[in-house]
Amino acid sequence: MHPDSVEKKISKQKSRSHLLQEPVNLNELEKQLINRLQGDLPLTERPFLQIADELGTTESEVILVLNRLLEEGVITRFGPLFDISKGSGCFSLCALKVPQTDIDRIASIVNEFPQVAHNYLRDNEWNMWFVLAAKCQDELTAIFEQIVELTGCPGINCPKEKEFFVGLNLPV
């Protein structure tokens, strides 16, 4: 279905949560809140009051709208984003070169590992890309080698060396 026709169908806000992967039509306040809160939340006792003042609305409206966006799955999470490299864990982006005919079987082997946080298929000869999260570097390397051995697919392990600052996430 064309996204535009979906948007027309879901003009009533109540119905939006039934189409969890379909694009939503956001009102002005929702857009402003999303754009504002991709930046930092004020660290004050009443952060949503400050946001409301900035946007010229009320605290209760901000709270209502944010909870609704969370419930509808437009926001998947609200809160602190930890820097994994400063925490106790160890992370890496890895890829496998999987034969086209064997993708489902290999994906289920990879997904079995609780250390696999994300796993995406991409249109490249290195086609299966997943993030490994382990307690330490040794565990991560061991899991990666185990995955390569179990799947029999060539693998690459590409941990982050440096992160470049990225500003606002997705303007709406």
Add this chain to the structure above:
Amino acid sequence: MIPAEKQQLLLDKLSSGLPICEFPFRRIAEELSLDEQDVLEFYRTSLANGTTKRVGMVLNHQRLGYRSNAMVVWNVPGELVDHVGELLGREDKVTLCYQRPRRAPHWPYNLFAMIHGKCRQAVLAEIARIRKENGLENIEHDVLFSTRKFKQTGARYAS
């Protein structure tokens, strides 16, 4: 000050998200029998020392109409990596930008940028614009669109 044994509890609590209510920090403090000001202070320290990157939201790209997602990878000569990384980081549609090791002979790329767009064409047009406007046309690159999602657990971290 928050006692060491409570710090981990607080981190665990925070990792499941911040309540959206009038006094979110007070609510967390009450649940863990801590002082509201101590919780706020803990947060500020954690942001100041970089343990917490930011406090805010993680969005569902698809729900916002961003249906296409490409990992754009570049083979940037060592001395230019910082410069190119910073240029890409400044682009609105780039949501992540990391330097990673090359894996010769299989994988020549050392800079990864994630770009989201409403459709494939929009993402490709954006990449072409980014290359042109930043003078990156001579840098070898490849575009890997995601075609299927097999697994995605809670996005607690910016990985």
